[in-house]
Amino acid sequence: MNPLTLAKIAIRALLRNRMRTFLSVLGIVIGVAAVITMVAMGEGSKKSIKEQMTAMGTNAIIIMPNQSRRGGVQMESSEMLEEADLIAIRENATYIDGVSPMVTVGGQAIVGNNNSPTSLSGVSADYLKIRNYEIADGVMFDDVTDRMAKVCVIGQTVVKNLFPDAEPIGKTIRYKSIPLKVIGTLKAKGSGDFGQDQDDVIFTPYQTVMKRFNATTNIRQIYANSIGEGYAQKATEEIMGILKERRSWTKPTDPFRVFTQEEMIQMVTSTSDLLSLVLTAIAGISLFVGGIGIMNIMYVSVTERTKEIGLRMAIGARGRDILLQFLFESVIISLLGGAIGIALGIAASETVKFAMNWPMSVSVTSVIVSFGVCFATGVFFGWYPARKASRLDPIEALRYE
Amino acid sequence: MGDSTILSIQNLCRDFKMGDQVVHALRGVSFDVHQGEFVTIMGTSGSGKSTMLNILGCMDKPTSGHYVLDGEHTEKLSRDALARIRGRKIGFVFQSYNLLSRTTAIENVELPLLYNSGISSSERRRRALEALDMVGLTERKDHLPSQLSGGQQQRVAIARALVNDPVIILADEATGNLDTRTSYEIMMIFQELHRQGKTIAFVTHEPDIATFSERTITLRDGLVKKDEQIEMQDARAAFEALPPPENL
Numbered sequence: 104m105n106p107l108t109l110a111k112i113a114i115r116a117l118l119r120n121r122m123r124t125f126l127s128v129l130g131i132v133i134g135v136a137a138v139i140t141m142v143a144m145g146e147g148s149k150k151s152i153k154e155q156m157t158a159m160g161t162n163a164i165i166i167m168p169n170q171s172r173r174g175g176v177q178m179e180s181s182e183m184l185e186e187a188d189l190i191a192i193r194e195n196a197t198y199i200d201g202v203s204p205m206v207t208v209g210g211q212a213i214v215g216n217n218n219s220p221t222s223l224s225g226v227s228a229d230y231l232k233i234r235n236y237e238i239a240d241g242v243m244f245d246d247v248t249d250r251m252a253k254v255c256v257i258g259q260t261v262v263k264n265l266f267p268d269a270e271p272i273g274k275t276i277r278y279k280s281i282p283l284k285v286i287g288t289l290k291a292k293g294s295g296d297f298g299q300d301q302d303d304v305i306f307t308p309y310q311t312v313m314k315r316f317n318a319t320t321n322i323r324q325i326y327a328n329s330i331g332e333g334y335a336q337k338a339t340e341e342i343m344g345i346l347k348e349r350r351s352w353t354k355p356t357d358p359f360r361v362f363t364q365e366e367m368i369q370m371v372t373s374t375s376d377l378l379s380l381v382l383t384a385i386a387g388i389s390l391f392v393g394g395i396g397i398m399n400i401m402y403v404s405v406t407e408r409t410k411e412i413g414l415r416m417a418i419g420a421r422g423r424d425i426l427l428q429f430l431f432e433s434v435i436i437s438l439l440g441g442a443i444g445i446a447l448g449i450a451a452s453e454t455v456k457f458a459m460n461w462p463m464s465v466s467v468t469s470v471i472v473s474f475g476v477c478f479a480t481g482v483f484f485g486w487y488p489a490r491k492a493s494r495l496d497p498i499e500a501l502r503y504e
Numbered sequence: 505m506g507d508s509t510i511l512s513i514q515n516l517c518r519d520f521k522m523g524d525q526v527v528h529a530l531r532g533v534s535f536d537v538h539q540g541e542f543v544t545i546m547g548t549s550g551s552g553k554s555t556m557l558n559i560l561g562c563m564d565k566p567t568s569g570h571y572v573l574d575g576e577h578t579e580k581l582s583r584d585a586l587a588r589i590r591g592r593k594i595g596f597v598f599q600s601y602n603l604l605s606r607t608t609a610i611e612n613v614e615l616p617l618l619y620n621s622g623i624s625s626s627e628r629r630r631r632a633l634e635a636l637d638m639v640g641l642t643e644r645k646d647h648l649p650s651q652l653s654g655g656q657q658q659r660v661a662i663a664r665a666l667v668n669d670p671v672i673i674l675a676d677e678a679t680g681n682l683d684t685r686t687s688y689e690i691m692m693i694f695q696e697l698h699r700q701g702k703t704i705a706f707v708t709h710e711p712d713i714a715t716f717s718e719r720t721i722t723l724r725d726g727l728v729k730k731d732e733q734i735e736m737q738d739a740r741a742a743f744e745a746l747p748p749p750e751n752l
Contacts, residue, residue: 104618119606414602417563418664419591419619421584497563501602 104424106431113431116404124436127393127400131440131480132447134390135473139448140455141386142469145379147462149372156368162200163233163364164338166325166346169357182350182358184322186310189227191345192327198338201229202327204309208316212257212265212276212283212305219264223255223278223305225312226326233328241272241287244308251310256287258302276305281315283307335363390476393440394484397433401488405429412492413500426493433485434478441477445470510671510703511537511560516569518555529555531726532569537672537705542698542736544706544714547723554676556723557707561594561674562586574671591619595665599677601657603649609660610636610645616668635663639693655686662693666702673697675706679713685746691716691739716742 117124168181186204193202206225211218224230227246231237244254255276262271275282283305292301313319329338339361352358405412412425449465456463518530529552537543547553558564559571562578563586571578574593578586590596595616603612613632617623623631636642639659649657658678665673675694679687694704695716706717714720715737722730 104621108618410602411604414604415615415619416587417561417590417596417602418616419587419668421587421619423584424619498558501598 104427109427109431110435112428113435116408116432117435120404123400123403127397127436128440128443130393130396131390131437131477132393132444134386134393135441135444135477136448136451137386137389138383138473138476139445139465139469140451140463141379141382143448143452143463143465144455144461145375145382146466146469147456147464148375148379150464151462152371152375153368156364156371162329162332162335164199164327164329164335164342165362166327166342166359167323167362169360184325184359185320186313186322188346188349189322189325191349192325192342195345196327196338196341198329198334198341200328200330201233202325203227203230203233204322205230205324205326206309206312206317206319206322208279208312210279212261212278214265214274214276217265217267219261219303219305221261221264221303221305223307223312223316225309225316226306227309230306230326233326236292237290239288239290241285243287244306246308249308251314252308253281253283253311253315254286255283255305255307256289257285257306258289258304259291260300260303261305262288278305279316283311329363332365335365339363390480394437394480397436397481398484398488400436401429401433401485402491404432405488405492408492409495409500409503412495413497413503416495416497417501422493425495426489429489429492430482430485433489434481437477437481437484438474441474444477445473448473508539509536510539510541510574511705512570512572513560514570516556516559516566516571518552518559518564519567528726530559530566533723533726533728534569535721535728535731537703540698540701540703541719542694542704542706542717543719543721544708544717545721545723546708546711546714548709550725551723552726553707553709553723557674557676557705560672560705561596562589587619591616592668593671595668595670595673597658597661597665597673597675597678599680601649601654601661601681603657603660603664605649608646608648609641609652609663612649612660613663613667615664620668631667631669632663635667636660638666638697639663653686654682655689658682658686658690659693662690662697666697672703672705675704677708678706679708679710685743685749687713688739688743688746692743695736695739 166184168183184204189202189204192199196202203226208223208225210223211220212223228243231243238256239259241256243256244252257265257271257276265271265276266274271285271288273285275284277283289302289304309322313322327338327342329335342361343357343359346352346359350358415425452463452465455461513536514534516530516533517528520527520529533552533556545553545556555564559566562573565579569579573589576589578589581589604615610629610632613635614628617628617631633642633645636645639662641656641659641663644652644656649660652660662678679690682690691713694706698704704717706713708714715734716739717734718736719733720730721728
C-alpha cells in the first residue's frame with residue numbers, strides 16, 4: 104500500500120472518533136507546548152544574563168592579589184601588583200587585547216557650588232575598550248603623553264552633578280583640592296549587573312592617582328580583555344605565567360587570582376541552567392505521559408477493530424500492511440499534537456514576553472527537536488499496539504465479537 | 505491432476521491442541537475442484553467444514569497433507585505469501601457480511617485491491633463499479649452498510665469477492681443470516697456467476713441451499729462422507745415459486 108493511501112485510511116479512522124483523537128492529540132499538545140515554553144524561558148534568561156555581562160565589558164579578565172585571610176586577619180603578606188607587571192603583560196601577552204590598572208581614591212569632586220561623591224579611578228587608555236565605554240565628547244587621555252597629567256574624563260552622572268547648565272570640556276574640577284581638567288565625557292551606559300551606576304565615574308591617568316593622590320607604587324587590580332571569546336583560559340594561563348616568571352615564583356599556590364568574565368558568566372548561568380534543565384525535564388515527562396495516552400488509545404482502537412483487522416487480512420492484507428496502518432494513526436496523532444503544541448508554545452512564550460516582560464527566546468533547535476521527538480513518540484508508543492494488531496490470527500480476529 | 509483443476513487437496517489432516525488433548529478436526533480429506541465448478545460443502549456443526557474452509561481460504565495451514573491452489577503448493581508458503589494468495593486468488597463471502605461500517609459500498613468493494621500495489625486508483629474504481637454492476641447495486645454505490653438491507657449488504661460482499669477476479673470464490677454460510685426469499689436471491693447471483701464460468705465453493709448446513717449447486721461434498725467427523733454430482737435446481741424458479749411476502 105502506498106503511504107498516501109495509508110494516510111487516508113488513518114485520517115479517516117481518526118475522524119471517526121473525533122473526541123478520542125482530540126484528547127490524545129491534546130496530551131501531546133500540552134507536553135510539547137510545555138517543553139517549548141520552558142526551553143524558551145531557560146534560553147531567554149541565559150541570553151539576558153550574557154547580554155548584561157557583555158555590557159560590563161567584552162571578555163574582561165580581572166587580576167588581583169591572592170590574599171590568604173583567616174577570620175579577617177591577613178595570614179601572610181600578599182604579593183602586590185606594580186607597574187612593571189602591567190608593562191610585562193602588555194608587551195609579552197599574545198592572547199590579551201587591552202590591559203589597564205585600576206587604582207582608586209575615595210572622595211568627592213567639586214566645581215563651584217556643585218559636588219559629586221564619585222570615587223576617582225586611575226586607569227590607562229585601554230580601560231575604555233575593556234569595559235565598553237565610549238567617548239561622547241572630547242578625547243581620552245594618552246598613557247605616555249598624559250602620564251601623571253592633571254586631566255580627567257567623566258561619566259554622564261558626574262556631568263549632571265557638576266555641570267548642570269554648562270559645557271564640561273575644558274573646565275576644571277577639584278578632587279581633594281587637586282585641580283583636574285576635563286578633556287572628555289563618556290557616553291551613557293546605564294546601570295550595571297548589580298545595580299551600580301556605571302556613568303558615575305571619573306577616569307584619570309593611573310600614574311596621577313598613584314603619585315599625586317596615593318603616593319604608592321602598588322596597583323590593586325589589573326583589568327584586561329582577551330582577544331576574543333574562547334581565549335579566556337589561554338589568556339589567564341599566559342598572564343599567570345608572566346607574573347610568576349617576573350617573580351621567579353616557586354610556591355605551589357598562585358600569587359594572584361585571575362577572574363575571567365566567562366567564569367563569572369558560568370557562575371551565574373549554571374544555576375539558571377540547572378533550573379531550566381529541571382523545568383524541561385518536567386515538561387518532558389508530560390510529553391511522555393502524552394505518549395502513554397496515545398499507546399492506551401491505540402490499544403483500545405486495535406481491540407475495537409479486531410474484526411476489521413481480521414477482514415483486511417482475509418482479503419489480502421499482510422501483517423506489515425496492518426502494522427503500518429496503525430502506526431500511521433499514532434504518528435499522525437503525535438505529529439498533529441506536535442505542530443499544535445509548537446504553535447501554542449511559541450504563542451505562550453511571546454505572551455509571557457510581552458505581558459510579563461520576561462526574557463523569552465524560542466530556539467529553532469527546540470522546535471526541530473520537539474517535532475522529532477513527537478515523531479519518535481508516535482512510532483515508539485504506537486509500535487506495540489500496531490504490532491499486536493499485525494500479529495492477530497485472521498481466523499480468530501474474524502470470529503471476534 | 506488435469507489442466508482444469510483449480511484446487512486439489514490430498515489426505516488433508518488438521519489437529520488442534522486443546523490443553524493436553526488433541527482434537528482431529530480433519531482426518532484425511534481428499535478431493536479436487538475443477539474450473540467452473542459450483543460445489544457445496546455440507547456438514548453439521550463439528551464436522552470439520554469450518555476448518556476445511558479456513559484451509560481452503562489460506563487462513564490456516566494443514567497439519568499434514570497437500571493443498572494445491574491454482575498450481576501453488578500452499579503448505580510451504582509463509583504468512584505473507586498466504587496473504588498475497590488470499591488477496592489475488594481468493595474471494596471470500598462471509599455469513600455476517602463483514603463490511604466496514606461507515607465506509608461506502610464502493611469503498612468496501614475496492615478494499616481487496618488496496619493491498620495490490622500494481623493497481624492504480626482509477627483502475628480500482630473501474631473494477632469496483634464493474635463488480636457492483638454484476639450484483640445489481642450500481643445505484644447504491646455511495647450508500648453506507650447501515651443504509652442497506654441484509655441482502656444488499658451480502659451483495660456488496662459478493663462484489664468485494666469478485667473485484668480481484670479470484671480463481672475461486674469461497675462462501676461461508678453466505679445465506680445463514682438471511683430469510684428464504686433473500687437467500688434465494690443470493691443463490692441466483694451465485695448461479696449467475698457459475699454461468700459466467702466462476703469456480704465457487706459454498707459451505708452450508710442447509711440441504712435446500714445445496715440443491716442449487718451441481719456437486720455436494722458432505723463432511724462428517726473430519727472425513728468425506730459423500731461426494732456426489734447432483735442435478736442443479738434453478739434458484740430463480742425456486743424464488744418465483746415462493747408464496748408472495750405477506751406484508752407487501
